[in-house]
Amino acid sequence: MQQIKGGVCAAKGFTANGIHCGIRKNKTKRDLALIVSDVPAAAAAVYTSNLVKSSTILVTKKHLRNGIARAVICNSGNANTCNANGIEVAETMCDLTAKTLGIDAEDVIVCSTGVIGQPLDPAPIAAALPELAKGLGDHSDLAAEGIMTTDTAMKEIAFSFTVDGKECHIGGIAKGSGMIHPNLATMLVFITTDCAISAEMLQKALSADVCDTFNMVSVDGDTSTNDTVAVLANGQAGNTCITEEGADFDSFRQALKAVTVYLCRCIAGDGEGATKLLECVVAGAKDEKTAKTVAKSVICSSLTKAAMFGADANWGRILCAIGYSGAQVDVTKVDVAFRSAKGTIPVCKNGAGIDFSEEIAKQILLEKEIDILITLGDGDGAATAWGCDLTYEYVKINGDYRT
Amino acid sequence: MQQIKGGVCAAKGFTANGIHCGIRKNKTKRDLALIVSDVPAAAAAVYTSNLVKSSTILVTKKHLRNGIARAVICNSGNANTCNANGIEVAETMCDLTAKTLGIDAEDVIVCSTGVIGQPLDPAPIAAALPELAKGLGDHSDLAAEGIMTTDTAMKEIAFSFTVDGKECHIGGIAKGSGMIHPNLATMLVFITTDCAISAEMLQKALSADVCDTFNMVSVDGDTSTNDTVAVLANGQAGNTCITEEGADFDSFRQALKAVTVYLCRCIAGDGEGATKLLECVVAGAKDEKTAKTVAKSVICSSLTKAAMFGADANWGRILCAIGYSGAQVDVTKVDVAFRSAKGTIPVCKNGAGIDFSEEIAKQILLEKEIDILITLGDGDGAATAWGCDLTYEYVKINGDYRT
Numbered sequence: 001m002q003q004i005k006g007g008v009c010a011a012k013g014f015t016a017n018g019i020h021c022g023i024r025k026n027k028t029k030r031d032l033a034l035i036v037s038d039v040p041a042a043a044a045a046v047y048t049s050n051l052v053k054s055s056t057i058l059v060t061k062k063h064l065r066n067g068i069a070r071a072v073i074c075n076s077g078n079a080n081t082c083n084a085n086g087i088e089v090a091e092t093m094c095d096l097t098a099k100t101l102g103i104d105a106e107d108v109i110v111c112s113t114g115v116i117g118q119p120l121d122p123a124p125i126a127a128a129l130p131e132l133a134k135g136l137g138d139h140s141d142l143a144a145e146g147i148m149t150t151d152t153a154m155k156e157i158a159f160s161f162t163v164d165g166k167e168c169h170i171g172g173i174a175k176g177s178g179m180i181h182p183n184l185a186t187m188l189v190f191i192t193t194d195c196a197i198s199a200e201m202l203q204k205a206l207s208a209d210v211c212d213t214f215n216m217v218s219v220d221g222d223t224s225t226n227d228t229v230a231v232l233a234n235g236q237a238g239n240t241c242i243t244e245e246g247a248d249f250d251s252f253r254q255a256l257k258a259v260t261v262y263l264c265r266c267i268a269g270d271g272e273g274a275t276k277l278l279e280c281v282v283a284g285a286k287d288e289k290t291a292k293t294v295a296k297s298v299i300c301s302s303l304t305k306a307a308m309f310g311a312d313a314n315w316g317r318i319l320c321a322i323g324y325s326g327a328q329v330d331v332t333k334v335d336v337a338f339r340s341a342k343g344t345i346p347v348c349k350n351g352a353g354i355d356f357s358e359e360i361a362k363q364i365l366l367e368k369e370i371d372i373l374i375t376l377g378d379g380d381g382a383a384t385a386w387g388c389d390l391t392y393e394y395v396k397i398n399g400d401y402r403t
Numbered sequence: 404m405q406q407i408k409g410g411v412c413a414a415k416g417f418t419a420n421g422i423h424c425g426i427r428k429n430k431t432k433r434d435l436a437l438i439v440s441d442v443p444a445a446a447a448a449v450y451t452s453n454l455v456k457s458s459t460i461l462v463t464k465k466h467l468r469n470g471i472a473r474a475v476i477c478n479s480g481n482a483n484t485c486n487a488n489g490i491e492v493a494e495t496m497c498d499l500t501a502k503t504l505g506i507d508a509e510d511v512i513v514c515s516t517g518v519i520g521q522p523l524d525p526a527p528i529a530a531a532l533p534e535l536a537k538g539l540g541d542h543s544d545l546a547a548e549g550i551m552t553t554d555t556a557m558k559e560i561a562f563s564f565t566v567d568g569k570e571c572h573i574g575g576i577a578k579g580s581g582m583i584h585p586n587l588a589t590m591l592v593f594i595t596t597d598c599a600i601s602a603e604m605l606q607k608a609l610s611a612d613v614c615d616t617f618n619m620v621s622v623d624g625d626t627s628t629n630d631t632v633a634v635l636a637n638g639q640a641g642n643t644c645i646t647e648e649g650a651d652f653d654s655f656r657q658a659l660k661a662v663t664v665y666l667c668r669c670i671a672g673d674g675e676g677a678t679k680l681l682e683c684v685v686a687g688a689k690d691e692k693t694a695k696t697v698a699k700s701v702i703c704s705s706l707t708k709a710a711m712f713g714a715d716a717n718w719g720r721i722l723c724a725i726g727y728s729g730a731q732v733d734v735t736k737v738d739v740a741f742r743s744a745k746g747t748i749p750v751c752k753n754g755a756g757i758d759f760s761e762e763i764a765k766q767i768l769l770e771k772e773i774d775i776l777i778t779l780g781d782g783d784g785a786a787t788a789w790g791c792d793l794t795y796e797y798v799k800i801n802g803d804y805r806t
Contacts, residue, residue: 353522
């Protein structure tokens with residue numbers, strides 16, 4: 001497996017584009033993205049667990065019942081959530097996209113991201129679709145920009161891998177930033193691959209993957225209404241179609257995970273207002289569930305996040321977050337260390353403080369990527385969660401998001 | 404029932420004091436508080452659910468096994484949590500207090516609040532106790548100051564009420580600010596009353612009360628390691644001792660609730676960095692549990708809190724928080740309105756946005772006390788939760804708390 005250039009167009013037979021159509025006021029911001037497969041693709045998706053769901057999710061779910069899709073249409077600037085006519089608008093987006101591409105509306109995945117509760121006018125989308133489709137090409141980056149809201153950087157990644165002796169490719173784009181919390185911990189992720197895999201096995205791989213990846217990311221503890229991770233597999237790599245578990249399925253899962261972990265780190269590190277990517281690595285738990293519960297609790301703690309923003313080695317807040325996580329943990333066996341490119345510093349042993357150099361700790365915590373290492377001394381369970389620091393900027397962004 | 408002046412000294416037979424002993428670096432900050440009953444008092448307490456507990460809680464629990472106490476000793480500046488010698492130090496604090504007052508160490512409640520994981524040296528406490536005890540008097544305010552950490556204002560309240568034809572008094576002090584989350588949603592609360600009530604009924608009243616009060620407050624989603632609410636009832640009002648349920652018990656519960664609700668609002672409104680007190684009132688839920696779950700979820704939402712800081716009527720975030728609360732709610736029946744001293748404005752009806760004046764909404768949300776009114780259209784269940792906005796200042800305070 002090897003990282004390659006690009007994102008959703010790295011796999012054979014996929015094109016993409018992104019433009020400004022007028023939903024966002026700022027004309028320099030792209031707000032409409034399109035991803036298209038040359039041929040019908042196996043498709044799988046996972047969605048937010050929030051009871052309040054974007055109308056786009058209801059329409060996309062219906063369209064994916066047959067496990068086949070050819071295109072993704074996605075706007076930013078408006079979530080199409082809590083709108084009386086939301087379903088109608090989402091269906092209109094699919095109809096318009098299908099007509100423009102000459103495909104079936106049932107084969108279109110529709111997503112929206114942005115402000116909740118403001119009616120979404122489909123007119124600018126209708127007007128822009130011909131230009132958007134005309135510009136389809138190797139433009140993963142433009143599509144990645146088109147789905148951004150308060151993201152500061154576009155997020156894309158791709159890998160090549162081998163299945164059945166054939167070179168396959170997989171790549172993805174994501175938007176994250178705010179309202180990010182398990183489960184799922186992202187807003188939108190689109191992944192494409194030319195690997196041949198059945199819709200059933202694709203869904204199986206994706207559903208298992210998100211448990212260790214997007215469900216382990218938290219920016220602010222708020223679970224979005226629009227979270228969607230969708231994968232399209234168009235089979236253009238020419239491998240024998242993966243229809244069961246085995247070595248080929250494992251190779252695919254490994255490649256998928258490389259994409260999703262990378263995008264998780266991007267989403268966490270580009271959390272609203274974030275200055276640091278936090279990775280919490282828990283080991284020695286009595287089981288994986290305990291490890292996950294602890295890792296998530298620490299990564300979600302506002303006090304821990306604020307301490308990391310201040311490069312303050314305040315490990316007491318980490319112990320505190322472990323203690324209220326709900327996991328059964330023997331706190332007298334807990335060790336904590338901080339790690340970054342500048343080195344590793346143990347700060348707590350057996351649930352109590354140990355002597356350490358505040359100066360060295362500060363140097364370590366001033367880095368942009370911080371690992372919080374926790375061992376529970378209770379077994380072999382391990383888990384990793386990703387998050388970010390809590391900053392003035394987060395408050396500023398969210399104090400006046402709509403205007 | 405009537406509000407009266409004072410706090411923990413409003414009830415007959417209670418004295419208090421607070422001084423600076425040297426645990427906190429800033430010499431203008433009191434860091435040691437003492438509350439004393441002239442006679443042995445029935446005592447009850449509830450504690451944090453965090454598995455990581457201050458050593459003081461373990462010692463206090465032991466001392467309260469017989470339901471009797473006479474004094475509360477409490478320091479700020481150091482939590483005495485996650486310290487290898489924590490139990491020993493907490494016991495030393497009780498021994499020193501008992502010796503100074505000429506009472507039994509088993510009758511002392513000990514609490515600490517401040518930084519976690521730094522050894523607490525009892526020497527400054529030992530040195531200051533004679534002066535602290537000498538100054539005992541009608542000084543609830545000094546004791547209230549002595550337990551503050553990042554609180555910006557001392558918190559005290561008292562009421563008079565009648566039981567069995569006798570005038571009784573109840574009053575309390577609290578410190579809150581950060582690391583405030585259900586359950587319990589406070590750091591420290593001390594309440595005194597001269598009402599005669601058995602330790603058993605006192606515990607029953609307190610345990611029931613906190614479910615609707617301190618367990619419904621959240622500042623930052625972090626459950627403290629030191630949370631303690633303790634009540635002392637010394638019987639000096641001369642009423643027939645309350646030993647069972649009935650009208651007298653109800654009168655006592657009502658007075659207790661007046662104290663605790665007031666202190667909840669103080670704690671929420673003085674949350675770290677807060678500029679606004681938020682009260683989330685949920686009605687029309689299918690049961691009380693659903694109402695509580697929804698109210699807590701909204702009050703804990705970082706995005707809602709940040710929107711309130713910005714006086715932004717972003718009701719979509721409230722719908723979002725209702726949706727991920729875990730409560731079973733029909734989102735198409737949800738109504739939301741904002742209320743303050745400037746008026747009430749409905750913003751969402753049946754789960755969708757309605758036309759409203761952004762200008763009027765802004766005027767309403769610029770007030771210091773905001774009510775978020777939610778009706779679920781599903782039954783008679785109701786609940787109230789208290790919280791605060793999320794501000795730059797919260798991040799600043801917690802970015803570098805220890806130094």
